[in-house]
Amino acid sequence: MATAEKSSKENKSSRTAAKKTARASGTKSAAASTDARRKRAQAVASKSAAKKATRVSAKDDKSLSDLFEHALGDIYYAEKKIYKSLPKMIKAADHPELVQALTSHREETAGQIEKLEAIFELLGKRAKAEKCDAIDGILEESESLLEDFGSSVAADAAIIFSCQAIEHYEITRYGSMRAFADALGMDEAKQHIDDILAQEKAADASLTELAEDSVNAAASDYDEE
Numbered sequence: 001m002a003t004a005e006k007s008s009k010e011n012k013s014s015r016t017a018a019k020k021t022a023r024a025s026g027t028k029s030a031a032a033s034t035d036a037r038r039k040r041a042q043a044v045a046s047k048s049a050a051k052k053a054t055r056v057s058a059k060d061d062k063s064l065s066d067l068f069e070h071a072l073g074d075i076y077y078a079e080k081k082i083y084k085s086l087p088k089m090i091k092a093a094d095h096p097e098l099v100q101a102l103t104s105h106r107e108e109t110a111g112q113i114e115k116l117e118a119i120f121e122l123l124g125k126r127a128k129a130e131k132c133d134a135i136d137g138i139l140e141e142s143e144s145l146l147e148d149f150g151s152s153v154a155a156d157a158a159i160i161f162s163c164q165a166i167e168h169y170e171i172t173r174y175g176s177m178r179a180f181a182d183a184l185g186m187d188e189a190k191q192h193i194d195d196i197l198a199q200e201k202a203a204d205a206s207l208t209e210l211a212e213d214s215v216n217a218a219a220s221d222y223d224e225e
């Protein structure tokens with residue numbers, strides 16, 4: 001065999017061998033990456049199963065009665081804070097009917113606190129307030145509104161503005177609690193909630209009436225002058 005031919009044959013066979021090695025190593029690395037993918041998928045699946053298991057056990061731990069009790073602690077905290085906040089608003093109010101409405105609603109609030117304590121008693125629990133961020137926010141805002149508008153002609157309108165936010169907060173909370181009590185067959189608690197809810201709705205309606213009939217008009221008259 002001529003030397004050139006021999007060397008060409010040798011080159012060809014070494015290229016073939018190299019190709020074979022490359023194919024083999026490609027197959028190996030493809031297998032390795034499939035394996036890694038499978039492991040990753042398994043890890044994700046087991047993580048999500050663990051999360052699900054936590055959720056399921058959390059679901060098992062809490063019931064509608066627990067939610068009712070939480071809501072009760074929440075609104076108990078709110079009513080106590082509202083009771084403490086009202087004197088400042090009463091002092092800043094100018095319209096005699098507004099002063100009267102806020103004063104009598106403060107008295108109702110004292111009665112509502114007692115009703116909530118009666119509900120705690122029905123549950124066989126000691127009355128305990130749970131910090132409620134929602135009412136804290138509303139009351140903080142009403143405080144700063146009072147600072148900004150308290151000595152202006154729009155003071156009464158600002159007080160009604162704040163108080164209606166409070167009333168609406170209370171109406172949503174008592175509305176939900178009423179439905180919980182109904183679902184739980186807690187008739188006596190539901191009756192107390194119904195009574196309170198009626199007072200909150202009436203307070204809200206009388207504030208609307210007062211705003212529309214005189215307070216807003218008096219403040220806007222001043223704007224027109």
Ligand SMILES: [Fe+2]
Nearest residue numbers: 079109112170
């Ligand atoms: Fe209330």
Ligand SMILES: [Fe+2]
Nearest residue numbers: 167170200203
């Ligand atoms: Fe109220």
